[in-house]
Amino acid sequence: MTAISETGADRRRGSRHIWFLNGGFDRIGMDTAFQRVTERPADKSFEFVVTPNVDHLVRIARGNPREAVLYAQAWLTVCDSRILELIAKISGEKVDVTPGSDLTERLFADAIDPDEPVVVIGGTQSVIEAIEKRYGLTDLRWHDAPMGLKKNPLAVQDCAEFVFRNPSRFVFLCVGSPQQEMVAQAIRDRRDCTGIGFCVGASLDFLAGKVSRAPRWMQKARLEWLHRLASEPKRMWRRYLVEGPKVLLLWLEWRRNRRQLDRLARDLNQSFASS
Incomplete structure (x- = not known):
C-alpha cells in the first residue's frame, strides 16, 4: 500500500485537495477519511481534523484572518455540509461529504477499543456518562472546559495541557467553532502532544441522545438543517435563517471570479497562439 503523506503542504499540493468558495477540502469521502485517521500511528505528533460547513465558511468570509489560518493548518479537512455538496455539484465541482457526526459515530462504533484512553474536551457530565454506557468505555478522560474559550487564552492552554497529560489516540474537541479549532x-x-484531534461540535450530544439527529431521509434530502431548526429554534434560527443564506453571496462571488480566471486563461492562450 502506498504511504499517505502526513504533511499539510504535501497533501494540499495533491489532486485530492479542492478549493471551493473560500474553503479548502480534501477530495476524499468517509471511507478514506476513516482509513486515514485509524491507520495513523498513535504516537505521531498531534494533528487535527476540521469539518467545515456553511456556517464556518460564512464566518471566514467576514474577514477574520485568524479563523482562516485555523482551518488552513488542519491535517485533514472534510466537508460537513450536504448543502455545500449540492452547490458544488451545481457548479460542476465534486466536494465529497463526510459529516463530522457520522465520522465520530463510526470511530466509536468501529475503531475505539472500550479499554483504550479517549479524551473529550467539552460536553457535559451527562453526555460523558451516556457515551461511556453506550460504548462500554472504561477510560474516557474528560476535561470540562469553561464557556467563553474564545476570549480566555489561559483556559485554551488548560485544554492543551490536559491533552498533554492524558495521551490518547483520539481527542474529541466539542466546544463549538471556532473555539475547538483554537484549542x-x-x-x-x-509540539509535545500526540494523537488526532477531531473538531466535531455537537457530535457527542447526538451519540448521547441529548440532541436528536434528523431521520436518514432528511439527511439524504439535505434537510438536516431544517430538522435542527425545528428542534432548537431559539438557538438555531439565526444560523440557518440569517447567516446561512449568505453562502449564496459567496457562491456568486466564486462564480464571478472563476469566469474572470477563465477569460484570462483564454486570452493568454490566444496570445501565445498568435505570437
Whole structure:
C-alpha cells in the first residue's frame, strides 16, 4: 500500500485537495477519511481534523484572518455540509461529504477499543456518562472546559495541557467553532502532544441522545438543517435563517471570479497562439 503523506503542504499540493468558495477540502469521502485517521500511528505528533460547513465558511468570509489560518493548518479537512455538496455539484465541482457526526459515530462504533484512553474536551457530565454506557468505555478522560474559550487564552492552554497529560489516540474537541479549532491549534503548537484531534461540535450530544439527529431521509434530502431548526429554534434560527443564506453571496462571488480566471486563461492562450 502506498504511504499517505502526513504533511499539510504535501497533501494540499495533491489532486485530492479542492478549493471551493473560500474553503479548502480534501477530495476524499468517509471511507478514506476513516482509513486515514485509524491507520495513523498513535504516537505521531498531534494533528487535527476540521469539518467545515456553511456556517464556518460564512464566518471566514467576514474577514477574520485568524479563523482562516485555523482551518488552513488542519491535517485533514472534510466537508460537513450536504448543502455545500449540492452547490458544488451545481457548479460542476465534486466536494465529497463526510459529516463530522457520522465520522465520530463510526470511530466509536468501529475503531475505539472500550479499554483504550479517549479524551473529550467539552460536553457535559451527562453526555460523558451516556457515551461511556453506550460504548462500554472504561477510560474516557474528560476535561470540562469553561464557556467563553474564545476570549480566555489561559483556559485554551488548560485544554492543551490536559491533552498533554492524558495521551490518547483520539481527542474529541466539542466546544463549538471556532473555539475547538483554537484549542486544536494550541495543542498542536505545543509540539509535545500526540494523537488526532477531531473538531466535531455537537457530535457527542447526538451519540448521547441529548440532541436528536434528523431521520436518514432528511439527511439524504439535505434537510438536516431544517430538522435542527425545528428542534432548537431559539438557538438555531439565526444560523440557518440569517447567516446561512449568505453562502449564496459567496457562491456568486466564486462564480464571478472563476469566469474572470477563465477569460484570462483564454486570452493568454490566444496570445501565445498568435505570437
